[in-house]
Amino acid sequence: MRLILLGPPGSGKGTQAQRLVHRHGIVQLSTGEMLRAAAAAGTPVGLQAKEIMSNGGLVPDEVVVGIIADRIEEPDAKKGFILDGFPRTVPQAEALDELLRKKHLKLDAVVELRVNESALLARVEKRAEETRARGEEVRLDDTPEVLTKRLAQYRSLTEPLIHYYSERRKLLTVDGMMTIEHVTREINRILTALGALEPKEHEEPKSASKASRTAKKTAKTATKKAAESVKKGAKPARKATKTASKPVSKAKAAKRAAKKTAKQPAKKTVKKAAKQAARAANARKGAKAGKKATKKLTKKRAKR
Numbered sequence: 001m002r003l004i005l006l007g008p009p010g011s012g013k014g015t016q017a018q019r020l021v022h023r024h025g026i027v028q029l030s031t032g033e034m035l036r037a038a039a040a041a042g043t044p045v046g047l048q049a050k051e052i053m054s055n056g057g058l059v060p061d062e063v064v065v066g067i068i069a070d071r072i073e074e075p076d077a078k079k080g081f082i083l084d085g086f087p088r089t090v091p092q093a094e095a096l097d098e099l100l101r102k103k104h105l106k107l108d109a110v111v112e113l114r115v116n117e118s119a120l121l122a123r124v125e126k127r128a129e130e131t132r133a134r135g136e137e138v139r140l141d142d143t144p145e146v147l148t149k150r151l152a153q154y155r156s157l158t159e160p161l162i163h164y165y166s167e168r169r170k171l172l173t174v175d176g177m178m179t180i181e182h183v184t185r186e187i188n189r190i191l192t193a194l195g196a197l198e199p200k201e202h203e204e205p206k207s208a209s210k211a212s213r214t215a216k217k218t219a220k221t222a223t224k225k226a227a228e229s230v231k232k233g234a235k236p237a238r239k240a241t242k243t244a245s246k247p248v249s250k251a252k253a254a255k256r257a258a259k260k261t262a263k264q265p266a267k268k269t270v271k272k273a274a275k276q277a278a279r280a281a282n283a284r285k286g287a288k289a290g291k292k293a294t295k296k297l298t299k300k301r302a303k304r
Contacts (some may be wrong), residue, residue, distance in 0.1 A: 010147060071105075
């Protein structure tokens with residue numbers, strides 16, 4: 001990841017740069033520190049910068065770019081870097097673009113921390129009052145007067161970089177008035193979305209999580225629809241089976257009815273014959289009884 005943080009003094013660039021360094025193992029490249037380190041190391045560019053600084057002059061852009069070119073070749077910068085304090089002007093940005101092009105590298109993003117200047121001044125005033133209340137001396141570079149001058153310098157020299165990088169589709173703006181934690185999360189979110197950062201192994205990226213949930217939902221819907229289709233297809237089959245079984249049922253019922261009808265006359269005939277036989281038997285019994293009674297009566301008369 002190769003990144004530039006833009007923002008006026010007091011916007012929190014240093015704090016956010018350090019958080020990115022610790023979280024992602026990249027290096028923060030400060031032009032001031034690089035100039036001093038190069039001078040101490042005695043490199044050709046460093047010696048040139050040392051001579052200029054010792055005479056109280058401003059180090060030319062080409063010298064600063066040369067120092068940056070040497071620094072990003074070091075092993076600790078291979079994984080990525082954050083430029084702090086450079087570029088400050090459009091010509092410096094153009095020189096940096098040329099350097100990266102020659103080294104076949106690309107700038108991943110330029111993050112602008114946008115803040116309210118009135119709020120920054122109020123914050124500095126409050127900090128200065130608290131420092132005096134503790135009986136401590138206020139730093140010369142941490143007063144509303146100094147901040148006002150630095151803000152004016154930022155607007156005239158550095159603010160044009162916002163338009164420069166916006167035209168090249170590199171600019172990403174973050175609300176620097178949020179809490180430090182919120183600003184950190186937002187920077188990491190947009191850098192991850194750009195592919196400039198790899199999510200930590202124990203953290204599932206939000207986009208992947210969302211895609212996973214969408215895929216699960218789609219699969220669930222497809223399964224449900226398939227089940228409904230099978231169910232709908234099964235209904236006509238069951239209906240056809242039921243319809244086909246109806247003639248069989250009706251045939252069985254007709255057969256049973258026929259048997260019942262055939263049995264009914266036979267039963268009736270048997271019952272009728274039985275009744276007739278019973279009546280005949282009763283008639284015979286009655287006749288026999290009548291004969292016996294007649295014989296008895298005849299005997300009685302004969303005796304008389």
